[in-house]
Amino acid sequence: MTAATPDEALRAWFLGPRAENAELFERLILESLRDHIFWRRNHHPEDGFTIHEADRRRAGYDDAIARLTEELQGLLAALKRDVPFFSGRYQGHMVGEQTIAAQIGYFAAMLYNPNNVTEEVSPVTTRLELEVATQLAAMIGYAPERAWGHLCSGGTIANFEALWIARGVRYLPVALALAARDLGVPLAVRSLDGRPIDIRSQSLWALLNLEPDATLDAYHLLHESAPGGDVVAALDAHSLSTIGYQDYTRRLVAAFGDPLPAGVVLVPATAHYSWEKIVRALGIGAQRMITVPVDGSCRIDPDALWQELTRCATQHTPVLAVVSVCGTTEEGAIDRLDLVVAARDRAARELGLTFHLHSDACYGGYAAAVTRAPAGRRLSAEEIRGAHGFDWPAPEWVTAIEALAQADSVTIDPHKLGYVPYPAGALLIRDRRARALVSLDPPYLTPPGAGPSQDERFIGRWILEGSKPGAAAASVWLTHRVIPLDERGYGHIIARTVRGAHRFHAALEGNALAPFSALRFPRPDLNIVNWIVTHPSVTDLDSLNALNEGIYARLSPAADDPAYFITRTRIRSPAYDGAVLPLLAKLGVNEAMWRRDGLVVLRAVVMDPFFDGGPRMPDHVAGLVTALQAAATEALATGLQPSRATTRLV
């Protein structure tokens, strides 16, 4: 007797690079479509037909069908020039195949076109959205009765909301203190060292360094201490969201006589470029976003973080938020979030400073599934290594993933390692009360643990977006039902991609590219491999960058029928010194050039669970190595054109 294995199931989860599961896929599409058609036919059949057989014999009807058919043919032909994400030959950006469940789920619900702004126009899919958010929250270890989450269009909006909420919570104590003064009521709040203090007598610096939990407790308390309408009005008179930044800035000086430096947001050097959009849009300002250097594994450097926090404390610069990344865009690096949490605790004790801790796990969040047994129990690194049969992950990796539960907010994109179609991002917050800070007309504070009410299901009041596809929720929901968020489901898929990435990393070693050689970043935390190709004749950084740009140009969608697809990025000093200086030493190239021009790095995002190969499967690892060697040979032969600007993409 043989037990069913996840690796067997894996073959049923995707349409397949040769559309091997086409029959199954077509059957499910037709089933979903016909089911919907019969729903329509059975809805008040007494209404009769609106479109009749005779209508179909009109010239206008015929013309319209002809036009539709022809234009569709045109679209289908055009789409042939799209990028073959489904193929083992595509190891480029963070986009890959989608699960069958996700595609069918999307299609089935799209026929109904529910709008998840409110249950009134999406009674089914709004429930599915909240269910999906609960599943993701449980996966990362949030307490389900305290946490809250929802889906949105993607990581940028999810991260935007996280920082928007963070700003609201961080500045709330100021409004609480001024409102309590106006109302003439005392208001106790827990100070950073755990003592109850009256919020009205605190300095601005102390107010901006209260813990989120303590702040939300005080918010709750104030509502209980005075009539609802009075509290709302008193808070509105002093809240950033109501009076706006300009008057708020003036208010701080008037009320506290203490013009502290403007608040900052700390992000690692690896943070996605969208963080800059976010701080600009929110009015925090790009220059108030401070970049913390990374270490040799492209993880946030905890010592550098601590130095920055110390500097902020010394200058009394409020730290609105610290962003940590779980699965960086360029390298798939997983920050040691446990060390960031430790820094937060230490800062509270030693510096009297605290902040909102956000984990941008848009890419890596689903990797938490690797650490979960089917019933939800957390697995040790040893158990995980045993289950997947290769030397990954390290115990510190598991500790870092476990620390997600300590972050105040976490963003995870189902449309990345959840393998669902665009658009699907998720925002998760540890304390659901915090969402009141961005909500419209919050009907008072939702108590922790309160079940879904009608307000609960008017999702649009709690989030930035309004109308949004219920189909996305159905898509994520169905794929989670079929592929669970544990080691046998998503954990299995992701472990396979990491194994593939490690195999490719190993295949670049030694003489694989001779006469070229590859300088690799350390073996990755997840499934993204970074390397640089060099050649004995290449001795300066300009040529090195040009060589790697030349390779990329031959292995990108812009090339003429590329055999394989990879991507490239350009990393910069000083943020990446920790990762790059060890490589430069090996290359013998000039550090000054690095500081001026940065370094072009080749990159493969291995989202393909089949890249690892196996018996009777294509060996795309070997194929990609061969293609790299060929591209490098060609690039060198046609001459290297230096280029100093490369935009970070996607």
Next chain:
Amino acid sequence: MTAATPDEALRAWFLGPRAENAELFERLILESLRDHIFWRRNHHPEDGFTIHEADRRRAGYDDAIARLTEELQGLLAALKRDVPFFSGRYQGHMVGEQTIAAQIGYFAAMLYNPNNVTEEVSPVTTRLELEVATQLAAMIGYAPERAWGHLCSGGTIANFEALWIARGVRYLPVALALAARDLGVPLAVRSLDGRPIDIRSQSLWALLNLEPDATLDAYHLLHESAPGGDVVAALDAHSLSTIGYQDYTRRLVAAFGDPLPAGVVLVPATAHYSWEKIVRALGIGAQRMITVPVDGSCRIDPDALWQELTRCATQHTPVLAVVSVCGTTEEGAIDRLDLVVAARDRAARELGLTFHLHSDACYGGYAAAVTRAPAGRRLSAEEIRGAHGFDWPAPEWVTAIEALAQADSVTIDPHKLGYVPYPAGALLIRDRRARALVSLDPPYLTPPGAGPSQDERFIGRWILEGSKPGAAAASVWLTHRVIPLDERGYGHIIARTVRGAHRFHAALEGNALAPFSALRFPRPDLNIVNWIVTHPSVTDLDSLNALNEGIYARLSPAADDPAYFITRTRIRSPAYDGAVLPLLAKLGVNEAMWRRDGLVVLRAVVMDPFFDGGPRMPDHVAGLVTALQAAATEALATGLQPSRATTRLV
């Protein structure tokens, strides 16, 4: 010989309430699917198979298929509890049927899963997105070589971006003046009265009242006056987006010694609730959003707007933006944008005040198709009335639509009157140079009229979102190809919905609901009908509101198998005094109560082009009137429960 008519084509554009076009739909779905399957099969067939026949005989494979099939059955069963937007019985929210082209286009592209963040992962659909934006821009009368636009997740994000860009442009002159001072270069700018002046010598008030065009010209000029890097650094040192609101606010005082009141945004009382989210998130502040009352037709009151502008000028309060609505959420009212444009011109002349003019045409934007002949010529009101055969629109309506071309930005949601699946919103800006104000690392300024470059196709750098579905672009593109943006395409659909709405409006007259009667808002500008049901026994506002809530409760998805679906809203004083006071007079109810509790209004959004009926078609106008009468009777019989809070939804 009979010429093909749009009304004949209309029957081919939708699946139909009884899925009358099911065969066609199924054929096109299968064609798209199989086409994609063969694309996969023909992609490097030498790679062989990844999933083999033998794999399909494994227990794990079987289990996975069984699980997928069962869970899908569960989802399909659940979806049966969704709302039948496709039916003539649904005249509720702004959601209706989708066109076949839109659904097939979405599905076909979704199989490829392109990501319209950049052409590198969406070579086909990024082009379609830019094409679609150009079509919409042309429809509203923007000059194609100057304008720019893109798709996003929906109206809230599109409006957010419009105001984000507006903020950037409005505050740019301050940065320009300070940067020019730092660089020691003169910088000429066109003043509001048309004279060239040196920007460095201007007062803060004057700087905040430069026209957008003049500002962008000066931006361009400064880049030409000094080396690129220096200009960027000098601007970054003084720009809100880089230094943030807190330091910016302090900077204004330091540099100009002139702490003007914080900037405001003027919106009509009818503005969608998301505007409040937007001003909160951007840091402008909810209290800096000033509501301008509306007139008896729920259009922005031009006199009230003028008074507000005068007040702002007197107090030297900068007006960041004026928002006008084309198709209000509650009433489908179309603001007399031509009068708002006139107010802008007059304010520049008489008050030395100007602003960014935005039209929120998320709902009504597609109605501009009514005013276009197939070759694009603008039609007169008379021509339009002739084409559609009923008494609509008035000449002023056409003038208001024509004025869209004068707005600095316009937002239009294809997922509303474009009849495409969620998510699809569009932002259009009149002067493409303005997008540099929110872009990341703008590669200098794109000159007006420049064709699409590589940067152009990295859409993610110009917008708030990052990853987003290329499928949405394919969906909008295909439907625009099949159903043109003119009187024979979308214009025909929308004219039919207006005719249906007018028919229903007329059907509510007189004794239709006896013993109840309906008090109607004026005949609508578009396809949304608002009315109040009353009864001789109902003499106070509490009971009146309760009666209408009771009717709604019986004709909403929350009811047990409602015969028809409508919605309701609660409008408030003083913003709606212009529309409500004439009704209250007829009702004889207490004005004080209105001022305290607002008025519950029933609402039908007629997006259904078949609602108007015709030979051998169901008469849903009559059906809805009957259902209303029955619901009112039941509501009165079971007693009226007063309720004072009704959230504005969707």
